[in-house]
Amino acid sequence: MSEMKTSAVNYKRIVLYVIIAVLVILYLxxxxxxxxxxxxxxxxxxxxxAWKLPTHAYWKSFSDAxxxxxxxxxxxxxxxxxxxxxxxxxGSVNGYVFSKWQFKGSELVFTLMLFGMFIPYQIxxxxxxxxLRYLHLYGGLPGLILAHVVYGLPITTLIFRNFYVQISRSxxxxxxxxxxxxxxxxxxxxxxxxxxxxxxxAIWQFTQIWNEFLWGITLTRQAAQPITVGLAQLAxxxxxxxxxxxxxxxxxxxxxxxxxxxxxxYFIRGLLAGSVKE
Amino acid sequence: xxxxxxxxxxxxxxxLPSLILxxxxxxxxxxxxxxxxxxxxxxxxxxxxxxEKNFIGLGHYGDLFTGxxxxxxxxxxxxxxxxxxxxxxxxxxxxxxxxxxxxxxxxGKGTYRTIFLYPMSLSFIVTGTIWRWLEAPGGGLNAIPTLxxxxxxxxxxxxxxxxxxxxxxxxxxxILIAIAVVVLAFLAVSAWVKEKKKEAKWLGGIAVIGLxxxxxxxxxxxxxxxSPETHGLNLATLGVTIxxxxxxxxxxxxxxxxxxxxxxxxxxxxxxxxxxxxFQYYMRVAIPLLKTTTLSAIIILAHISLKMFAxxxxxxxxxxxxxxxxxxxMYLTTxxxxxxxxxxxxxxxxxxxxxxxxxxxxVGAHKERSYR
Numbered sequence: 001m002s003e004m005k006t007s008a009v010n011y012k013r014i015v016l017y018v019i020i021a022v023l024v025i026l027y028l029x030x031x032x033x034x035x036x037x038x039x040x041x042x043x044x045x046x047x048x049x050a051w052k053l054p055t056h057a058y059w060k061s062f063s064d065a066x067x068x069x070x071x072x073x074x075x076x077x078x079x080x081x082x083x084x085x086x087x088x089x090x091g092s093v094n095g096y097v098f099s100k101w102q103f104k105g106s107e108l109v110f111t112l113m114l115f116g117m118f119i120p121y122q123i124x125x126x127x128x129x130x131x132l133r134y135l136h137l138y139g140g141l142p143g144l145i146l147a148h149v150v151y152g153l154p155i156t157t158l159i160f161r162n163f164y165v166q167i168s169r170s171x172x173x174x175x176x177x178x179x180x181x182x183x184x185x186x187x188x189x190x191x192x193x194x195x196x197x198x199x200x201x202a203i204w205q206f207t208q209i210w211n212e213f214l215w216g217i218t219l220t221r222q223a224a225q226p227i228t229v230g231l232a233q234l235a236x237x238x239x240x241x242x243x244x245x246x247x248x249x250x251x252x253x254x255x256x257x258x259x260x261x262x263x264x265x266y267f268i269r270g271l272l273a274g275s276v277k278e
Numbered sequence: 279x280x281x282x283x284x285x286x287x288x289x290x291x292x293x294l295p296s297l298i299l300x301x302x303x304x305x306x307x308x309x310x311x312x313x314x315x316x317x318x319x320x321x322x323x324x325x326x327x328x329x330e331k332n333f334i335g336l337g338h339y340g341d342l343f344t345g346x347x348x349x350x351x352x353x354x355x356x357x358x359x360x361x362x363x364x365x366x367x368x369x370x371x372x373x374x375x376x377x378x379x380x381x382x383x384x385x386g387k388g389t390y391r392t393i394f395l396y397p398m399s400l401s402f403i404v405t406g407t408i409w410r411w412l413e414a415p416g417g418g419l420n421a422i423p424t425l426x427x428x429x430x431x432x433x434x435x436x437x438x439x440x441x442x443x444x445x446x447x448x449x450x451x452x453i454l455i456a457i458a459v460v461v462l463a464f465l466a467v468s469a470w471v472k473e474k475k476k477e478a479k480w481l482g483g484i485a486v487i488g489l490x491x492x493x494x495x496x497x498x499x500x501x502x503x504x505s506p507e508t509h510g511l512n513l514a515t516l517g518v519t520i521x522x523x524x525x526x527x528x529x530x531x532x533x534x535x536x537x538x539x540x541x542x543x544x545x546x547x548x549x550x551x552x553x554x555x556x557f558q559y560y561m562r563v564a565i566p567l568l569k570t571t572t573l574s575a576i577i578i579l580a581h582i583s584l585k586m587f588a589x590x591x592x593x594x595x596x597x598x599x600x601x602x603x604x605x606x607x608m609y610l611t612t613x614x615x616x617x618x619x620x621x622x623x624x625x626x627x628x629x630x631x632x633x634x635x636x637x638x639x640x641v642g643a644h645k646e647r648s649y650r
Contacts, residue, residue, distance in 0.1 A: 013384075020379055024393050030408050030524070033418050037411065047430060050421040094296050101289035109297065111644040116304040118636040120584045122608045123629040124307035126314055126622050131307075133327065150303045153296050182285040182292075211401030213588035218613055228403040232592055235407045242414075245407050253404045260399040264392055267399065268532055 038062065038246035045242050061247040065234065069248055071223070072230030076210055079141055079226055083148035084205040090149065091156020091201055092194065096186055098157065099164035100172060110161070117154035121214055124151075132219060139221035147219065148209050155208075156201050159273045163197035164190065196266070203263055204270035207256050227252045308629065315339070315622035324616040338623035349507055351624065352447055354602040356509045358631070361519060361603065362583040368523035369579055370572065373530025378560055380531070381538040391535065395528035402525075406592025409521035410436070413593075435517035436594045436601060444510035450502035452492060459488040514600035518593050522586060530575045537571040538564055577639045584632050604628045 037045060038061055040054040066073075098110050128147060129138065137143030167190065175189050213228040220229070231252045235245035260267050315338055320329035342351045376394055380387050397405065412418040413435035420431040445453060466481035491499075541564050549559045587605040594601040596610055604624050612621030 016379060016382055016384055020384055020390060023376060023379075024390065027393055027397070027524070027528075029418075030397075030412060033412060034408050047421050048424070050418050051425060090296055093292055097289045097293045101286065103286065103290065107644065107648050111640055111647075112305075113297070113300050114640060114643075115636070116300050118581055118632065118640070119304065119308070120605060120625070120628045120632050122587075122605050122625040123311050124303065125311075125608075125625065126612060126618055127307040127310040128303070150299045153300055157296070182288040207399055211403070213401065213403050213591070214609075218609070228401050228588070231401075231403050231407060235410070235592065236595065242411050246411065249404045249407045253400050256399045256401075257396065260396060261392070264395070268395070271398070271529060271532055272536055 034246045034249055037242050038250055040243055042241045042243055058243070061243040062251070065244050065247040065251055068234055068244075069227060069230045069251055072225055072227045073251065075141060075224055076227040079144055079148070080206055080209045083145050083152065083209045084202050086145070086149045087152035087156045087205050088198055088201045090153060092160045092191070092198065093186070094153065094157040095160025095162075095164050095197075096190055098161045099167075100185075100190070101182070110157075114154050114158060116151060117158070121151070125214070125218060128215075129218060138219060140224045141220070144215055144219055144224065144226070147215050148205075148212070152205055152208070156205065159201050159204065159270065160194065160197055162273060163194060163200075167193055199263065200266045200270045200273065203259055203266050204273075206259060207267070210256050311622045311625055311629075314619055315626050317619050319619040319622075320616070324618055329618070338620045339627075341620070342623055342627070344503055346505075349509075350599055350602060351604065351607060352507070353509050353512070353599070354604045354607050355627070357512060357515050357601070358584070358603055358628075360511050360515055361522075361586060362580055364516070364519045365522050365526065365583045365586075366576055366579045368519065369526045369530045370575060372523060372527035373532075373575070374534050374565070376527065376531045377534035377538055380535055381564075382556075391532070394531050397525040398528050400525065402586070402588035403592045405521055405525050406589045409517075409524075410593045413517045413521075434514070436514050436598065438513040439600060440513045441508075441510040442513065444508045447507045447509055448501040448503045448505075449499075451499050452496050455488050455499075456492050459485050459492060462488065512600045514594070514598070518586070518590055518601055521593060522583070522589060525589075526579065526582060530579070533571050533575050534568060537568040541567055573639075577635050580635045581632060584628060 033050075036051075036053055039057045039059070041056075041058040041060075044054060044058075094113075098106060132138040132143040132146075135143070137146060172185060172189060175185055180188065210226075211228065212226070213232070216226040216229040217232070220226070231245070231248045234248045314331070316333060316335055317331040318334050319331050320326065323329060342348050380390055384390065414420075415432075415434060415437075419435065420433060422431070424430050462481050462485035466478045466485060469475075469481060470478035545563060546559060549563050554562065584605065586603060587609065590596075590598075590601055590603050590606055591609075596606050605628060608621050608624040608628065611617050611624060
């Protein structure tokens with residue numbers, strides 16, 4: 001009797017693993033196709049051999065793609081690092097005020113701020129374009145950084161606020177009794193406790209800014225275009241040789257992909273925090 | 279928190295720069311775009327540093343919804359509805375399915391979760407480039423049958439000109455009333471089941487009036503357009519939707535998996551003792567408990583679907599009318615054709631669609647926080 005039961009359980013387990021295996025393959029197919037196509041010499045890329053491994057690894061597509069995307073890549077590095085740093089700092093300070101120094105109406109102000117992360121950015125694009133022109137920031141990286149920092153405020157504030165709410169009142173109150181004021185409380189108690197919060201926010205913002213496209217294509221001139229715009233142009237022509245766009249895709253995806261593989265836990269926490277309700 | 283007066287002042291001063299920035303860049307800019315959409319921006323000198331702007335009212339909106347030349351906008355709106363609908367249904371369904379599988383604790387759960395979620399970390403431009411190759415006429419997907427020795431598939435994933443579920447835009451109002459009837463009837467039934475009979479009667483009553491209107495006064499409903507114009511589901515949009523589901527189903531998986539893990543093991547055990555099969559446990563116990571998760575996921579997917587600009591741009595190109603979306607049309611109208619005022623009007627329509635989902639959600643979250 002018990003033997004029969006175990007075999008039924010095992011049978012169910014096997015079905016479970018088979019389904020998961022099929023799904024894993026489906027999710028990995030695009031990466032497989034990208035890799036093998038990037039590594040094929042152009043002459044080998046055709047319908048008949050689309051799924052086959054390359055006969056030999058042809059690395060030239062990567063160096064060619066990097067030659068074209070190199071400047072974009074550097075732009076994205078500067079943009080992403082600066083934007084992430086600034087918006088994480090501001091978000092942390094804002095989250096500190098919203099969680100530990102609530103004032104009359106602060107919940108309403110917070111909700112009004114959150115609204116900014118849900119708008120389709122087309123609705124602010126025209127005034128943003130005009131304003132950056134007036135400020136002489138149109139076309140270059142500083143204007144793009146400004147946009148990312150400002151529109152990053154809602155999400156970074158949200159994540160930090162939810163993080164600080166968990167720091168117990170007794171810790172902050174005893175520090176205050178010991179004479180800590182607004183600034184020293186932040187510097188000595190809150191900031192050191194929020195390293196994981198900083199990691200979550202930094203990864204989230206890094207991914208968002210690195211991957212962004214709409215502002216990249218509307219607010220920058222050629223010299224300041226980020227990697228996403230560079231890739232879109234590399235892949236956008238009519239008669240494309242697919243090895244180059246595929247190699248370019250790998251180059252553009254690699255920084256965030258590595259971040260995700262090594263710090264995935266924090267990435268997921270940022271993801272769950274993005275759903276506003278705790 | 280106990281705070282000295284000076285500290286409270288510092289708190290507000292520190293917050294102030296961010297509030298001013300959000301005030302201007304979010305609320306001020308939204309207001310400005312709404313104003314711009316009611317002007318005749320520029321007239322031939324659109325890129326002038328201070329373009330001439332005269333107030334002209336709602337003319338651009340009238341053009342977009344009824345103008346002979348703007349049928350692409352109307353098809354893009356229809357596309358947007360289908361993009362949102364299919365992304366929500368697809369990502370919710372696939373995500374929930376995978377979450378339940380992983381909730382059964384297969385060995386190596388963490389690895390699987392990483393694999394299902396990695397597409398989330400990619401840019402829409404990367405996803406779009408990769409899937410454009412997979413769905414190219416001579417690309418990977420159409421080559422699958424050849425692996426089995428069959429002739430290759432001919433489906434034109436991104437350039438198909440076929441349209442199904444066609445309707446005449448003139449009948450728009452009747453169609454909207456019919457949809458409202460279905461929704462109201464559904465709400466009435468669910469209110470009745472929850473013993474809210476008075477509410478159910480009200481909802482049902484309105485639904486019946488709507489139904490009578492659709493059945494008998496169809497011809498008396500004003501036409502939404504002067505001449506017949508068909509729109510429908512462009513099959514080419516499905517190619518884009520598949521890529522979007524591939525990218526975002528991992529996200530709903532993560533949301534649901536967090537929720538399922540949160541459902542206590544006790545509840546699972548007691549369901550089992552009561553003789554529930556695993557299937558019954560998920561259908562009757564666990565999934566109904568995840569209502570809030572589902573709601574959050576729907577809101578966020580709806581919001582993402584309105585931001586598919588980059589994916590469509592990379593996969594099908596901005597000029598492909600078959601796969602168009604108002605966000606892409608806004609870009610073309612504003613930055614290619616320099617018609618800033620009409621671009622602003624398209625942006626406002628897109629914004630109002632988003633606000634329809636977002637405002638109730640934020641109000642709900644706000645109330646929840648305030649009651650605590």
